[in-house]
Amino acid sequence: xxxxxxxxxxxxxxxxxxxxxxxxxxxxxxxxxxxxxxxxxxxxxxxxxxxxxxxxxxxxxxxxxxxxxxxxxxxxxxxxxxxxxxxxxxxxxxxxxxxxxxxxxxxxxxxxxxxxxxxxxxxxxxxxxxxxxxxxxxxxxxxxxxxxxxxxxxxxxxxxxxxxxxxxxxxxxxxxxxxxxxxxxxxxxxxxxxxxxxxxxxxxxxxxxxxxxxxxxxxxxxxxxxxxxxxxxxxxxxxxxxxxxxxxxxxxxxxxxxxxxxxxxxxxxxxxxxxxxxxxxxxxxxxxxxxxxxxxxxxxxxxxxxxxxxxxxxxxxxxxxxxxxxxxxxxxxxxxxxxxxxxxxxxxxxxxxxxxxxxxxxxxxxxxxxxxxxxxxxxxxxxxxxxxxxxxxxxxxxxxxxxxxxxxxxxxxxxxxxxxxxxxx
Numbered sequence: 001x002x003x004x005x006x007x008x009x010x011x012x013x014x015x016x017x018x019x020x021x022x023x024x025x026x027x028x029x030x031x032x033x034x035x036x037x038x039x040x041x042x043x044x045x046x047x048x049x050x051x052x053x054x055x056x057x058x059x060x061x062x063x064x065x066x067x068x069x070x071x072x073x074x075x076x077x078x079x080x081x082x083x084x085x086x087x088x089x090x091x092x093x094x095x096x097x098x099x100x101x102x103x104x105x106x107x108x109x110x111x112x113x114x115x116x117x118x119x120x121x122x123x124x125x126x127x128x129x130x131x132x133x134x135x136x137x138x139x140x141x142x143x144x145x146x147x148x149x150x151x152x153x154x155x156x157x158x159x160x161x162x163x164x165x166x167x168x169x170x171x172x173x174x175x176x177x178x179x180x181x182x183x184x185x186x187x188x189x190x191x192x193x194x195x196x197x198x199x200x201x202x203x204x205x206x207x208x209x210x211x212x213x214x215x216x217x218x219x220x221x222x223x224x225x226x227x228x229x230x231x232x233x234x235x236x237x238x239x240x241x242x243x244x245x246x247x248x249x250x251x252x253x254x255x256x257x258x259x260x261x262x263x264x265x266x267x268x269x270x271x272x273x274x275x276x277x278x279x280x281x282x283x284x285x286x287x288x289x290x291x292x293x294x295x296x297x298x299x300x301x302x303x304x305x306x307x308x309x310x311x312x313x314x315x316x317x318x319x320x321x322x323x324x325x326x327x328x329x330x331x332x333x334x335x336x337x338x339x340x341x342x343x344x345x346x347x348x349x350x351x352x353x354x355x356x357x358x359x360x361x362x363x364x365x366x367x368x369x370x371x372x373x374x375x376x377x378x379x380x381x382x383x384x385x386x387x388x389x390x391x392x393x394x395x396x397x398x399x400x401x402x403x404x405x406x407x408x409x410x411x412x413x414x415x416x417x418x419x420x421x422x423x424x425x
Contacts, residue, residue, distance in 0.1 A: 001407060001411060002404075002407055002408055002411050003234070003240075005400065005403065005404055005407055006233075006240050006241070006244050006404070007230060007233045007234045007240060008400060009243070009244050009247055009397065009400045009401065009404065010233040010239065010240045010243035010244055011226075011229055011230055011233060012247075012393055012396050012397040012400055013243045013244070013246055013247050013250050013348075013351065013353075013397065014224075014229060014243065014348070014353060015382075015385055015386060015393045016250055016251075016254055016390060016393035016394060016396075016397050017250055017344055017345075017347060017348045017353075018218060018222070018224065018348075018355075018386055019215075019386055019388075019389060019390035019392075019393050020253065020254055020257055020258075020340075020344045020390050021218070021341060021344055021345065022211060022214045022215055022218055022386060022390070023211075023257060023258070023389075023390045024257070024340050024341045024344070025214050025218075025341075026207060026210045026211055026214055029210055029214075030207065030210070034101055035203060035206055035207070036103035036104075036203060037076060037101025037102060037103050038101065039199050039202050039203040039206065040076065040101065040102065040103060040104065040105065040199055041069075041072050041073070041076055041101055042199070042202065043195045043196060043198055043199035043202070044072045044075065044076070044105070044110075044195070045066075045068050045069050045072045046195060046198070047191055047192060047195040048068040048071060048072065048141055049066070049068045050191060051141070051144040051145065051188065051191060052068075052137075052140050052141050052143075052144040054067075054137070054140055055067040055068035055071065055137050055140065055141065056068055067134060067137040068137075070130070070134055070137075071114075071117070071134055071137060071138060071141065074117055074131060074134065075102075075105070075110065075113050075114070075117070076101040076102045076105070077101065077102075078102075078113050078116070078117070107188070107189060107192050110192070111142075111145060114138060114141060114142050114145070115142065117131065117134070117138055118135065118138045118139055118142055121134055121135035121138055122135050144188075145188050211387060211389055212387040215383050215386035215387040216383045216387070218383075218386065219379050219380070219382045219383035219386055220366075220379055220383070222355060222356060222357070223357055223360075223361050223365070223375070223379060224379060224382040224383075224386075225375050225378035225379050225382060226378050226379070226381040226382040226385060227374070227377075227378035227381065228375070228378055229382070238352075239352065239353070242351045242352045242353075243351045243353060244404075245351070246347060246348075246350065246351035247397060247400075247401050248401065249347055249350075250344075250347055250397065251394065251397055251398055251401065253340075253343055253344055253347055254390060254393075254394040254397075255394075256340070257340050257344075257390070258390055258391055258394055269301045269326060270301075271325075272301075272322055272325035272326045273285075273288065273301065273305075273322065275325050276288075276318065276321060276322060276325065279321060279325075280321075281314065281317065281318050281321055284309070284312060284314050284317075284318055285309070285318060288305075288308055288309075301322070302319055302322065302323075305318060305319060305322060306319070366379070
């Protein structure tokens with residue numbers, strides 16, 4: 001019985017190890033293609049087009065963007081919202097567009113940024129022609145969100161004050177205004193929450209498809225034949241025991257990838273500020289607190305530092321040191337996924353499992369005549385099992401590993417009883 005369990009555990013170790021490699025690859029793909037930012041952009045664009053349909057209309061020029069999409073681009077690339085390391089890079093590098101998008105935003109931040117964009121759009125000194133063209137659409141969105149642009153609230157209050165001679169009329173007007181603003185705010189909150197739920201679901205579905213696709217490619221490239229592996233582990237006690245011994249280390253490796261939260265880009269910015277206080281410029285920055293939680297971008301922290309250190313002759317030197325610390329932190333974040341990939345691969349190699357078969361099999365093994373071979377179906381089965389995802393194999397391996405000592409004790413007890421019966425016989 002223990003042999004059956006060990007065979008399954010050995011197989012689960014391989015499945016978990018390869019699934020972790022697939023998880024790391026999909027995380028890299030998510031970062032490379034800016035999937036979080038593009039999904040958030042889709043959600044906000046849908047939200048804005050829903051609350052203000054006029055922004056949905058596209059200009060007549062080919063490949064032109066709708067006003068809603070242009071507004072969302074301005075929002076998600078705003079220096080106080082974008083948490084991307086590339087948020088400050090200029091348009092000379094358009095291929096970095098997706099990486100410059102923020103990956104998260106709150107309701108209050110959305111309204112404040114819309115107001116900021118509206119103020120900048122109507123500012124005569126503004127030189128951003130694209131933003132100037134969006135003045136009316138942004139005003140329409142603000143009107144839909146808050147019953148009227150925030151900048152006009154003072155004007156509406158003045159209108160109510162003009163009714164001071166008629167207390168009843170003024171009170172009625174104020175009540176109507178409050179009711180209108182409250183109703184619109186509640187509706188916007190409902191639409192916003194629904195949109196963010198859809199964004200999360202859409203991102204999860206995209207990552208699921210990425211997992212399935214990468215699992216399929218990985219299985220066929222590595223020639224992972226599920227039937228062959230099970231047969232091999234059943235017949236070879238050496239391979240089986242080596243992989244069973246690696247179960248605990250594989251579970252720990254999976255825990256570091258799946259359970260432990262990875263440091264966010266925003267955390268790198270805050271950590272860089274803390275590092276300044278123990279660096280060569282500690283005397284200059286020792287009075288600084290932590291950056292406000294609302295600041296989630298590199299440029300936002302730089303502006304905060306300039307404000308806090310206003311008048312100090314060493315301000316620019318502090319900024320340069322901060323930028324250097326951020327670059328080092330971001331580089332560490334980028335290499336973290338690579339390190340996890342290598343550690344998982346090393347764990348499999350230490351268990352004497354050959355991840356890349358040598359000599360490498362011929363691709364012709366996948367066909368037999370004009371029909372798929374047994375190897376093809378075994379590999380397809382492995383791809384299907386890998387597409388279940390690392391969390392599935394993580395939980396499965398933990399359960400099987402916990403079951404093994406119980407089964408081993410039971411088997412040992414049965415063997416002792418059998419020997420005792422032979423002796424008495």
